[in-house]
Amino acid sequence: MEPGGTAIVTRRGEGRVQQGHPWIFRSDVARAEGVAPGTVVRVRAASGRPLGFAFFSSRSEITLRVIQRGADLPDDWLRARLRAALAWRESIAPGATTLRLVHGEGDGLPSIVVDRYERWLVVQTLSEAAEALKPALVALLVELLQPEGVLERNDPRVRTLEGLDQKVGLLHGQVPEMVTVQEGDLQLQADLWRGQKTGLFLDQRENHQAARQYARGRVLDAFTYGGGFGLQMAAAGAEEVLAVDASGDALARVNANAALNGLSGRVHTREANVFDLLRELHERQERFQAIVLDPPAFAKSKSAVQAAWRGYKDINLRALRLLEPGGCLITCSCSQHIHESDFEEILAEAAHDAHATVAVVEKRRQARDHPVLLGVPETYYLKCTVLRTVS
16 A cells, blocks of 8 residues: 555644654644545654654544654565564464464554464454555465465444444455364364454463463352353362353353363353352352452443442452452453553452452563553553452
8 A cells, every 4th residue: 555645743743653652633633635545644744844654544533543653664564564563473472373463553553453363364454544455464464374264353343433334254265153272271162253352362361371370279260251261270270160251152162162171070150240249159158269350341431430440349349358368369451441550559449448468469461462562551451460368
């Protein structure tokens, strides 16, 4: 895609480019000259100084997504970015066959996601320009990786903000209804056509495996989805894992994955609202040596932060009351608008109200194949904190 047209940005927009933030909002675009929706455009300061190149969106509040700073954009920039992204994954996870290969802004390819599930790829193009690049993107992926099939999971609601339709469809080869993938020592079934995100929560991949070292006694895996945490902990020696989710379909997947790995005798499922179940377990004075909380995003917008704060505090308070002394709580938030410092404050309030002395064992985040850009808080969304009750 050759650059076409020029976007002139305000002084504030210029500052964002210089600071390395890839997003320039509509209010910081002074004017656009000769641009068309879904193209790559030159970005200039009001003085005329070249600042870089960006994806242009005609309808989104994020009007520009910077792909290159400076005066030049190499002809082979897309191929070079893909090669760099693939090389990084091979360096951090050599031999891994199920992981994220391209993570948007974190790889210099804003609004583009590519996930690998063994011999198949799942692609998301979440802006007008990314959608226009889709044929070239798929052609390069087929050339570089030779997958058996490429599926587009372009069903996220964010595409509607770009004036794009939501769709799921085949882009290359064949993709089966269900695929079996490897996560550490375990095999898991992934529904690439209909599953959450692109099939599995790949951003928790490293955290699932890190949880194995806290596997002991009786484990509660709340908001389990496909059982990523609970199955790893059962495989690592937990005596019993109670996997809880409000979705019967998700629990059916947990049971199938448990059977696939010979863990059915140690993994039990229960369909329930987690908030209600935590209260019920406390009333019955049940106890666990380890608890995992991995809820969906409670705050999908800034306006939801206050309610999300209450929700996170409630589940963590109740979980701490269920822990045996010396037990571990692995607790997560994938709400971008709940920052790390907010989450730590929530956990401190929950510990205070639970009358528990709690130590922080470790702080984790999204897997390294989901890069976080320094100075771009929007790219850091998943917080995972491991706590231990001291008394």
